[in-house]
Amino acid sequence: MIGIVDYGMGNLFSVSKGLERLGADSFISDDPKELSKSKGIILPGVGSFRDAMSLLEKQKLDKFLREHVADGGYLLGICLGMQLLFDESEENGPAKGLSLIPGKVVRFKGVDANDQVYKVPHMGWNRLEFKHASPVNEGLEEEHVYFVHSYYVDTDESFITASATYDVEVPAIVGKGNVFGMQFHPEKSGKMGMSLLRNYLSLVEGKERA
Amino acid sequence: MLTKRIIPCLDVKDGRVVKGIQFVSLRDAGDPVELAAFYDQEGADELVFLDISASHEGRETIVDVVQAVAGSLAIPFTVGGGINSLADMKKILRAGADKVSLNTAAVLRPDLINEGSEYFGAQCIVVAIDARYDEELGSWRVYTHGGRKPTEWEVIDWAKEAVSRGAGEILLTSMDCDGEKQGFNIALTKAVSEAVSVPVIASGGAGNAEHFQVAFEEGKADAALAASIFHYKETSVKEVKAFLKQQGVVVR
Numbered sequence: 001m002i003g004i005v006d007y008g009m010g011n012l013f014s015v016s017k018g019l020e021r022l023g024a025d026s027f028i029s030d031d032p033k034e035l036s037k038s039k040g041i042i043l044p045g046v047g048s049f050r051d052a053m054s055l056l057e058k059q060k061l062d063k064f065l066r067e068h069v070a071d072g073g074y075l076l077g078i079c080l081g082m083q084l085l086f087d088e089s090e091e092n093g094p095a096k097g098l099s100l101i102p103g104k105v106v107r108f109k110g111v112d113a114n115d116q117v118y119k120v121p122h123m124g125w126n127r128l129e130f131k132h133a134s135p136v137n138e139g140l141e142e143e144h145v146y147f148v149h150s151y152y153v154d155t156d157e158s159f160i161t162a163s164a165t166y167d168v169e170v171p172a173i174v175g176k177g178n179v180f181g182m183q184f185h186p187e188k189s190g191k192m193g194m195s196l197l198r199n200y201l202s203l204v205e206g207k208e209r210a
Numbered sequence: 211m212l213t214k215r216i217i218p219c220l221d222v223k224d225g226r227v228v229k230g231i232q233f234v235s236l237r238d239a240g241d242p243v244e245l246a247a248f249y250d251q252e253g254a255d256e257l258v259f260l261d262i263s264a265s266h267e268g269r270e271t272i273v274d275v276v277q278a279v280a281g282s283l284a285i286p287f288t289v290g291g292g293i294n295s296l297a298d299m300k301k302i303l304r305a306g307a308d309k310v311s312l313n314t315a316a317v318l319r320p321d322l323i324n325e326g327s328e329y330f331g332a333q334c335i336v337v338a339i340d341a342r343y344d345e346e347l348g349s350w351r352v353y354t355h356g357g358r359k360p361t362e363w364e365v366i367d368w369a370k371e372a373v374s375r376g377a378g379e380i381l382l383t384s385m386d387c388d389g390e391k392q393g394f395n396i397a398l399t400k401a402v403s404e405a406v407s408v409p410v411i412a413s414g415g416a417g418n419a420e421h422f423q424v425a426f427e428e429g430k431a432d433a434a435l436a437a438s439i440f441h442y443k444e445t446s447v448k449e450v451k452a453f454l455k456q457q458g459v460v461v462r
Contacts, residue, residue: 013306047331125213125462144462148333
């Protein structure tokens with residue numbers, strides 16, 4: 001049973017629909033007590049980092065997420081939800097994140113090394129390049145997935161499972177222990193996205209059986 | 211590398227897909243949910259639904275369409291037409307759409323772009339611009355109300371204004387080319403794409419696969435949208451992508 005965190009920032013419907021297509025049970029909640037019944041949490045989210053953090057804090061969901069991870073529960077952050085896993089973001093002035101993975105969130109410059117202007121947001125289908133083996137990309141080939149974001153994560157190479165190239169090397173799948181993040185939208189990334197979500201589900205199901 | 215997107219557009223009226231030739235004559239071309247699944251299978255990168263219902267009852271049906279489509283589709287989709295308020299945006303996005311497209315309402319009240327962008331983030335807000343060349347202006351003029359009403363806005367000025375207010379993408383339709391199948395309006399597309407920092411979707415005039423290549427390479431479009439050539443199977447998304455790949459355009 002996947003618990004989807006509802007803190008008022010994100011397209012929860014498409015995430016839960018994606019899980020439904022995989023035949024997985026899920027529930028949406030903003031209540032730490034309810035969410036604590038799940039071994040696998042998904043933190044979705046679109047919008048501003050600062051607003052998202054203050055909403056999480058207001059509902060004590062930041063504390064819940066840290067405890068959930070410390071207790072060995074799985075956590076998958078999607079899009080803004082992935083960025084929130086890191087230490088801080090420069091979006092609208094520096095703001096603190098959940099600090100579950102070391103790193104910071106920075107904006108695409110919009111101008112490359114040769115002074116050529118490029119489009120921000122990074123919007124559309126880009127190809128994953130696998131960097132490290134992880135349970136979430138196990139058995140999968142490098143494929144295109146759907147990105148929409150103006151900020152990206154600057155983190156140590158050791159936490160990057162897969163990246164995509166958009167001016168810089170953009171961390172696309174990150175992981176540290178039982179914490180995972182996807183910068184793209186797996187629920188909107190066709191068959192590849194569904195396969196990635198299925199791998200995360202398998203992890204959670206393994207934990208539920210154990 | 212980021213791929214160029216091919217976006218079939220489905221004009222929806224009272225829950226059914228139709229396509230107007232130069233916005234006037236309409237032909238029924240099928241069921242939205244079925245068509246959405248078909249285009250997903252074909253390799254479409256995204257879908258756009260434009261609600262062109264004239265009546266209040268007709269417009270209410272779009273929410274059901276959005277819900278049904280969201281339940282089965284694993285690629286992003288945008289919904290436009292008749293979205294006049296933040297409440298309308300909430301209704302559509304909560305029903306499962308990924309983006310909303312604003313047109314007339316944004317011109318009438320530009321603050322709507324700011325409101326939507328602040329609430330949902332720029333990535334959810336597409337501003338659709340209907341453009342027609344104007345001799346007097348010496349440039350393209352923005353039209354509203356389904357292309358019926360000329361405005362005071364010059365297209366590039368309006369595109370810049372929309373982006374400064376928080377539009378995450380521009381859907382640019384050339385009324386001069388729409389329905390003619392002679393190719394996208396390259397000069398217009400290039401002018402807008404180079405003027406704004408966000409992705410631009412070229413629309414209006416697609417007649418064959420080569421037209422897409424020209425829109426991407428010369429028009430600097432990030433995505434290209436078409437309706438009738440796909441709906442009436444004059445070509446397919448699959449064929450267009452195979453052609454583009456052969457020509458060295460990066461597609462999924």
